[in-house]
Amino acid sequence: MTSNNSRNRYQKVKQNGEATHEEEQKEYEEFAIRESPLTTLLDSSIHIRTIYHIFVVILLVLICDTVIFDLVENGKINIGLSVVATGFGDMRRVFKLWVYEFIVSMSLYPLLLAYSWIGAISRKYPALRPTVVMLGVIGVIALEVAVAAVPLFDMGRKQLPVGSTAIVTGEMLRFMMKLVAIASACGPRCLNGTPLPTFKLHIYFMFAPTLIYRDQYPRTKKIRWGVVVFHLLEVAAVIFYISFLWEIVIVPNWADYGKEKTVAISTVVRSMFASVLPGTISVLCGFYCVLHSWLNAWSEMLKFGDRLFYEDWWTASCFSQYFRRWNLVVHSWLRDHIYLPLATYAGRSLATFSVFFVSAIAHEVFMTLMCGFFYPVLLVQFGVLGVILVPLTEKAGRRYPNAFNLLLWFGFSIGNGILWSLYPMEYFARRNCPPSENDSFFIPKSWTCPEVVLKPNWTFQNPLF
Incomplete structure (x- = not known):
């Protein structure tokens, strides 16, 4: 029933001439048994598997470099485990917050049963229907607030470590989106008398690697526990990989930021460009960790057949393709619950802007809670520059795919280098700079401390003469 509603909304958008070229070709796709693109590429192409091996070798080389240097220099071994232990501290508190979020999310089912009883009354008295809808x-909204309120209050009262905050916040946003999906699918059933799904299906959806609710999903025949273990080992390896890059690249470049009253602009620029490569590698590894390894592990454990969590975003030649392909799990939710309803009545432009706005706010909430301060770098990159680049690269990217794919990767790398520079700058500035009465959660401290200056007697010299 939910599938038909979404498909009907899509057809209405298409009839109004507001569907994109890619949507016109793909139309509305249902769930099917299919593997993730990287799984297919790794199994079918020795060249892609070699690239996978290269990333593993880079990690091993970095480990050897650090281990040998620290052993010779200091007589000890440092491989970044301290960063992992610190970043994922206070896990007991994390578990308590997750249990709270889960219980609130599960309470939707008995509320749906009660709402179904109220819906039966409204069918006898049609005048009550608007009131009943508003009540739903x-x-x-009350459940959404309940899911978010306690974790936000708790983390605001006492900051969790970065990795622990990412877990709590990510799960909070995931449960909130799942509640919307279930409510939009089952709310109309309560009003028209259609039977509700079973409690078992409700629980399954809460853990299933999708944000789109269906009464049934394509299922595989058995669980391959070897595949589950392999993907979970990949998750652990990527966490260690990113922590290791933070330990050997980011910390040496930015740990002393704010200890001196002034810093040369050349030092800042050099450190920012030094963060481009590790920042890009970290984001790629994070994508692989969450959208490939983690979701495939859960899919295998739950026999969830559709593993198309992303598409070949790395071949995109325009930013609209990139944003659609990067994360199909969230993109599908945004399409069904924001884009299609708005595009049907308000037009594609407003719907697209709303999708970017909601997504940018969610990303910024995630980063703010994780960092412990408000610094809207990602909000500007995603919600401003992203919106601008989508129409600018739409036609030209399709005409000159190779050139614009290169441009996309250049922007991707520089953008991540900026993220991996400005957030550490602010983080260490708040730790190293002396306290001030002007300190604020919302005003970046790195703007005023330290002072970024040119070298004394600096002058521009023409390199051609």
Whole structure:
């Protein structure tokens, strides 16, 4: 039933001439048994598997470099495990917050049963229907607030480590989106008398690697526990990989930022460009960790057949393709619950802007809670530059795919280098700079401390003469 509603909304958008070229070709795709693109590429192409091996070798070389240097220089071995232990500290508190989020999310099912009883009454008295609908909307909003309120209050009262905050915040946003998906699918059933799904299906959806609710999903026949273990080992390896890059690249470049009253602009620029490569590698590894390894591990454990969590975003030649392909799990939710409803009545432009706005705010909430301060770098990159680049690269990217794919990768790398520079700058500035009465959660401290200056007697020299 939910599938038909979404498909009907899509057809209405298409009839109004507001569907994109890619949507016109793909139309509305349902769930099917299929592997992730990287799984297919790794199994079918020795060249792609070699690239996978190269990333493993880079990690091993970095480990050898650090281990040998520290052993010779200091007589000890440092391989970044301290960063992992620190970043994922206070796990007992994390578990308590997750249990709270889960219990609130599960409470939707008995509320749906009660709402179904109220819906039966409204069918006898049609005049009550608008009031009952409004009651349902208010109930969903109340649950959304309940899921978010306690974790936000708790983390605001006492900051969790970065990795632990990422877990709590990520799960909070995931449960909130799942509540919307279930409510939009089952709310109309409560009003028209259609039977609700079973409690078992409700639980399954809470853990299933999708944000789109269906009464049934394509299932595989058995669980391959070897595949599960392999993907979980990949998750652990990527966490260690990123922590190791932080330990050997980011910390040496930015740990002393703010200890001196002034810093040369050449030092800042050099450190920012030094962060481009590790920042890009870290984001690629993070993508692989979450959208490939983690989701494939859960898919295998739950026999969830559709593993198309992303598409070949790395071949995109325009930013609209990149944003659609990077994360199909979230993209599908944004399409069904924001884009299609708005595009049907308000037009594609407003719907697209709303999708970017909601996504940018969610990303910024995630980064703010994880860092412990408000510094809207990602909000500007995603919600401003991203919106601008989508129409600018739409036609030209399709005409000159190779050139614009190169441009996309250049922007991707520089953008991540900026993220991996400005956030550490602010983080260490707040730790190293002396306290001030002007300190604020919302005003970046790195703007005023330290002072970024040119070298004394600096002059521009023409390199051609």
